[in-house]
Amino acid sequence: MSDSLHNDWIPTGDDIATANVSALVARLGLKDYDELLAFSNEKPDAYWDAVIDFCGMVWDVPYEKYVDASKGQPFPKWFPGGQLNWVKSALKWADDPAMASHAAVVAEREDGSAQRLSYAELAQKVAAFAGGLKALGVKRGDRVGLLMENGVEATVTSLAIAWIGAVTVPLFSGFGVDAIVSRLSSCSASALVATTGFSRRGKWVDTRSLVDEGLSRLPDLGIVVWKHAGEAIDFSGKVLDWQQVAASQPDAAPARMSPDDPFMIIYTSGTTGKPKGTVHTHGSFPMKIAHDSAVHFNVSGKDVFCWPADMGWVAGTLVMSCALLRGATLVCYDGAPDFPDWSRMSRIVERYGVTHFGSAPTLIRGLAANEPIATQGDVSTVRLLITAGEGIDPEHFLWFQKAFGSGRSPVINYTGGTEVSGALLSSVIVKPISPAGFNTASPSVAADVVDADGKSLTNTVGELAIxxxxxxxxxxxxxxDERYLDAYWRTVPGIWVHGDLALRRDDGTWFMMGRSDDTIKLAGKRLGPAEIEDVLLELPEIAEAAAIGVEDPVKGQKLVVFLVPSAAMALSQEALASVVSKHVDGRLGRPFRPSVVHVVAQLPKTRSSKIMRRVIRSVYTGVPAGDLSALDNPPALDEIRAAAAH
Structure with missing residues (x-):
């Protein structure tokens, strides 16, 4: 690593010579990465032709052109005329004699037991589970909920759903019943594959009772497949045992799909209303992830890829795809990262010879705070590190590089989101990397930093836009479609405005500066304030509620709520906080409990009675509140300041 003033990581000649992106540069007959980046934006059709060939993406029928934009910029159809099923690209290694016996998935449970499947075994199990789902009546286009801890069964299930042309609806393992029901009912899911429970820090977390409570509210859900730990379950009718389904006659071949056929609907929360069902297709998400795995993460065949991620968020499918689309070994872990102690992650790296290790900043901060234990495992096999999900400070970025990368392995900062599959900004290992920064926009992503009028900015914070x-x-x-257009395309007409603040330096280095909207990120998981506030307002003690995210050195952000009590409320603030925590735990899940509860007499509002969350957040955190011309009740700000002072 360089000893320069900024502690930039500097690539060696060998790093550059052996990088996947250098091979892609050569394939295109270009001089260097900067030429490739320019080419990707000037000739995206030729760029993606080369990427698809380089990554070996499998097509049943070749596509006719790069994109059909006849419906306008917000609604492109990628690779029209082609037919494919992305699962073929993930399982093609099973047909390669040099790869068939290579480990595809290694899954370690919290109790230390582990499962391992070769690519040949994974392909067989996916085909069998796909056959079982079809025998149950799950059809092409049906939506199927997936509520499982990471591991072999979740990997097989996810791939099998896509194999038959159905659509996965991932569900976070920490959700409460309302969050589960709202997502499955929103897309009229016909089936659910779920776990009855899992271990966290040596204690059993019961999922079955949660799902059972929700089933009575889901009339369209006809099939439930349980992955279980030997519990007594009445497997009859449309309630099936996961192992029974997995023992079915294998389906002959993956369904041929159009590139714009969905394979996943993953829900993410915005600032208002119900969760948004983000739709990803066979011809878009997998292409982007194969690209990013090769270009940004430098993954190649027989590498060992570990990035602990819940299957209920986009990271679960992203991580799985990063490994399998590149012929690497996917290492899964389904438990707490600090159990039985903070050495668990480094010991997983040592046990399986992990070459690529990813972590959310929240986990990195926890590891750093427990460094003597966290670094007990041998991490000398690690060649590349990844951090994503939220912002990271330079100090922890450098700590991660030193402690898990021996100071010589690069840390790839990676930012995108549920709605964009993979990276908008990231880094490549052929250029210097600044701590906590990104050394490039992702190729073929026309990223910019803009002001309110859509004009480009340099060395000034603005909106990240595409x-x-x-x-x-x-x-x-x-x-x-209307909500989608409102969310991304109408803030500055004709430009995708992502909702993040960014800074781009003259030298091309980018930095993320936080959210520009009211969305809250708790340990890397996005939640809309309206989803929290709706749950709080179910309590008769509460008349009004406002939820904000506040920066936190451990969690990244913590949830702070402001409550206006109802006239009948007779509880103390401490008692109300306890009631709120218990209620949110049951409705949304323990990870979404408020860290701080403030009781106030009024909330700042506009003249049209809209709660001004940004003003609340600004005043509470001591930053300029900005334009207050729309504020109807200035005395409300005094209460927010008083709350912040305590």
């Missing part, structure tokens, strides 16, 4: 449609962007929100 000037043209890009492979990986959501097809739309499930049955809600």
């Amino acid at each position: 000037r043209r449609p890009f492979v990986g962007m959501t097809q739309s929100f499930w049955q809600d």
Whole structure:
């Protein structure tokens, strides 16, 4: 690593010579990465032709052209005329004699037991589970909920759903019943594959009772497949044992799909209303992830890829795809990262010879705070590190590089989001990397930093925006084009405005500066304030509620709520906080409990009675509140300041 003033990581000649992106540069007959980046934006059709060939993506029928933009920029159709099923690209290694016996998935449970499948075994199990789902009546286009801890079964299930042309609806393992029901009912899911429970820090977390409570509210859900730990379950009718389904006659071949056929609807929360069903397709998400795995993460065949991620968020499918689309070994872990102690992650690296290790900043901060234990495992096999999900400070970025990368392995900062599949900004290992920064926009993503009028900014904080449609962007929100357009395309007409603040330096280094909207990120998981506030307002003690995210050195952000009590409320603030925590735990899940509860007499509002969350957040955190011309009740700000002072 360089000893320069900024502690930039500097690539060696060998790093550059052996990088996947250098091979892609050579394939295109270009001089260097900067030429490739320019080429990707000037000739995206030729660029993606080369990427698809380089990554070995499998097509049943070749596509006719790069994109059909006849419906306008927000609604491109990628690779029209082609037919494919992306699962073929992930399982093609099973047909390669040099790869068939290579480990595809290694899954370690919290109790230390582990499962391992070769690519040949994974392909067989996916085909069998796909056959079982078809025998149950799950059809092409059906939506199927997936509520499982990471591991072999979740990997097989996810791939099998896509194999038959159905659509996965991932569900976070920490959700409460309302969050589960709202997502499955929103897309009229016909089936659910779920776990009855899992271990966290040596204690059993019961999922079955949660799902059972929700089933009575889901009339369209006809099939439930349980992955279980030997519990007594009445497997009859449309309630099936996961192992029974997995023992079915294998389906002959993956369904041929159009590139714009969905394979996943993953819900993410915005600032208002119900969760948004982000739609990802066979011809977009997998292409983007294969690209990013090769170009940004430098993954190649027989590498060992570990990035602990919940299957209920986009990272679960992203991580799985990063490994399998490149012929690497996917290492899964389904438990707490600090159990039985903070050495668990480094010991996993040592046990399986992990070459690529990813972590959310929240986990990195926890590891750093427990460094003597966290670094007990041998991490000398690590060649590249990844951090994503939220912002990271330079100190922890450098700590990660030193402690898990021996000071010589680069840390790839990676930012995108559920709605864009993979990276908008990231880094490549052929250029210097600044701590906590990104050394490039992702190739073929026309990223920019803009002001309120859409004008480009340099060395000034502005909105992260994308000037043209890009492979990986959501097809739309499930049955809600208007909300999709409002969310991304109408802030500055004709430009995708992502909702993040960014800074781009003269030298091309980018930095993320936080959210520009009211969305809250708790340990890397996005949640809309309206979703929290709706749950709080179910309590008769509460008349009004406002939820904000506040920066936190451990969690990244913590949830702070402001409550206006109802006239009948007779509880103390401490008692109300306890009631609120218990209620949110049951409805949304323990990870979404408020860290701080403030009781106030009024909330700052506009003249049209809209709660001004940004003003609340600004005043509470001591930053300029900005334009207050729309504020109807200035004395409310005094209460927010008083709350902040305590």
